[in-house]
Amino acid sequence: MLCGVSLPIITATRYVLPLREGGSLPGVVEGNDLGTYVLKFHGAGQGPKALVAEVVVGELFRRLGLRVPELKLMELDPAIGKSEPDEEIQDLLIRSAGLNLAVDFLPGSFGYDGSSGKPDDATQARILWLDAFVANVDRSWRNTNLLVWHKNLWLIDHGAALYFHHSWMSAEKFTGLPYDATDHVFRDVAPAVPDIDSQLAAEITPELLTEVIGLVPDEWIAPGDRERYLDHLTARLADRSAWLPGGAR
Structure with missing residues (x-):
């Protein structure tokens, strides 16, 4: 467990x-x-x-x-x-x-619209890579799920990510599930994403994934599902060619 x-x-x-x-x-x-x-x-x-x-x-x-x-x-x-x-x-x-x-609660924060608090290209690419990794479909201009607070960008509302768990598609299927970045708020930096791919992938260790999955309280998760989350995310991390924005190198 x-x-x-x-x-x-x-x-x-x-x-x-x-x-x-x-x-x-x-x-x-x-x-x-x-x-x-x-x-x-x-x-x-x-x-x-x-x-x-x-x-x-x-x-x-x-x-x-x-x-x-x-x-x-x-x-x-x-x-x-x-x-x-x-x-x-x-x-x-x-x-x-x-x-x-x-x-x-971040008092006085406001939704990111691209006109203020814009992150540098490296940060945008990092966010896009991570959204693709966890299959976050909810980061478009219709709903950026980004807040600007004290001139810094904050990421919120990730409940739509990891959607494989709603029907528990196989880890093998999730591994190769493409990510459509055409609607992503930072889609313009997609060509730069492959440049940070190896670095980011190396940062996401099995120990890190185990740690964050372990933070979920037992009341919200079925017995054995922690291991299933770890298996799915580890498999997707190991084969990034299908979902990597900007194409694999």
């Missing part, structure tokens, strides 16, 4: 407001550590697998030098939902009793 050091665990003390930009209806919540978070619920329509992807991808990206808001686990008492007047939100809060994913 793969295991690792847990993410910090805090408790929700107040539900502040919903964020209606996405279909999963995350909410702004205050925690008992006096912090404010965007809370993503295991009872949302996408289910706990979206939270698994958030943890594995977000923490992998962080360890590879990209800025991702701090992730914590948050205990939610269903009593918080009983006083919520909106029935949809009340149902979601009650369904999501227990552990959920808290993402550090």
Whole structure:
């Protein structure tokens, strides 16, 4: 069984407001550590697998030098939902009793639109390579899932990545699954991606993958699935010719 050091665990003390930009209806919540978070619920329509992807991808990206808001686990008492007047939100809060994913709220941040906080080409290429590796389909100009905060770029919302786990396609199939970068926000740097391929691939060791997969709490993952995530990602890393943006060299 793969295991690792847990993410910090805090408790929700107040539900502040919903964020209606996405279909999963995350909410702004205050925690008992006096912090404010965007809370993503295991009872949302996408289910706990979206939270698994958030943890594995977000923490992998962080360890590879990209800025991702701090992730914590948050205990939610269903009593918080009983006083919520909106029935949809009340149902979601009650369904999501227990552990959920808290993402550090970045006050005053704004969505990246290419006009400010633009990263250098090397950083853009790094993001594109990593999105291709984890099959993240949600980084287009329609929804960049990038925030600018204090003039720095922050990566958010990785629940759509690792989509092989929704039907558990074989590791062999995932290995050769092409990545379509034509809609990616940083598609213009695709020709530079092969230049950093060997370096990035070397940074993603089995130990690193084991560590980030081990951060997922048992409540969100079936027995044996940690090994399946490791097998799928290790296989994709070993044969990058099919999915590498810019073409293999």
